[in-house]
Amino acid sequence: DAGITQSPRHKVTETGTPVTLRCHQTENHRYMYWYRQDPGHGLRLIHYSYGVKDTDKGEVSDGYSVSRSKTEDFLLTLESATSSQTSVYFCAISDGSGRQYFGPGTRLTVL
Amino acid sequence: QKEVEQDPGPLSVPEGAIVSLNCTYSNSAFQYFMWYRQYSRKGPELLMYTYSSGNKEDGRFTAQVDKSSKYISLFIRDSQPSDSATYLCAMEYTGANSKLTFGKGITLSVRP
Numbered sequence: 162d163a164g165i166t167q168s169p170r171h172k173v174t175e176t177g178t179p180v181t182l183r184c185h186q187t188e189n190h191r192y193m194y195w196y197r198q199d200p201g202h203g204l205r206l207i208h209y210s211y212g213v214k215d216t217d218k219g220e221v222s223d224g225y226s227v228s229r230s231k232t233e234d235f236l237l238t239l240e241s242a243t244s245s246q247t248s249v250y251f252c253a254i255s256d257g258s259g260r261q262y263f264g265p266g267t268r269l270t271v272l
Numbered sequence: 273q274k275e276v277e278q279d280p281g282p283l284s285v286p287e288g289a290i291v292s293l294n295c296t297y298s299n300s301a302f303q304y305f306m307w308y309r310q311y312s313r314k315g316p317e318l319l320m321y322t323y324s325s326g327n328k329e330d331g332r333f334t335a336q337v338d339k340s341s342k343y344i345s346l347f348i349r350d351s352q353p354s355d356s357a358t359y360l361c362a363m364e365y366t367g368a369n370s371k372l373t374f375g376k377g378i379t380l381s382v383r384p
Contacts (some may be wrong), residue, residue, distance in 0.1 A: 204374045259366070261362075262373055263315035
């Protein structure tokens with residue numbers, strides 16, 4: 162998985178609780194992305210980062226925030242989880258060539 | 273109209289068949305085209321990467337881009353049960369850090 166790890170790999174939480182997902186890379190790539198994947202919708206971009214402390218919104222950013230204080234780590238936070246945020250979350254990295262490499266995913270269930 | 277359209281399938285073929293997977297797109301600004309393969313409960317992996325029109329071959333896989341028709345294809349020759357996966361097309365404008373636009377993916381099953 163191109164030196165990308167995601168943690169946790171599985172999580173079950175309750176509505177209204179905060180949740181933080183972590184993406185860690187060992188490739189020293191500048192660009193990092195968070196996607197969610199849902200049946201019928203495919204992969205949708207939540208947020209992305211083009212450098213330390215530089216982030217921007219994707220197409221489905223409502224209810225999510227991100228932070229990147231180090232090149233290797235990109236955190237996705239659900240401030241108050243809702244059932245609609247039940248999904249599989251993927252982190253991806255890129256060296257700026259346009260090619261993106263994905264992590265193994267985090268399966269999140271919000272009850 | 274969605275920017276990228278991909279037949280949702282699913283698609284089932286016998287082992288050894290030639291498989292053709294296709295995507296159409298509406299935005300002529302796309303210049304970089306990718307195919308990802310995703311096995312069940314795994315992350316997508318980059319399979320093919322092409323720039324502009326033309327063909328690119330890698331083993332049993334051929335990626336074809338026809339920018340005039342806004343149409344891309346992935347051909348799999350001598351398909352194997354191990355090719356059973358979901359295939360997603362993706363496109364990008366600049367070859368740098370712009371965002372990828374994905375098709376929704378098609379699930380392929382290769383029957384032994």
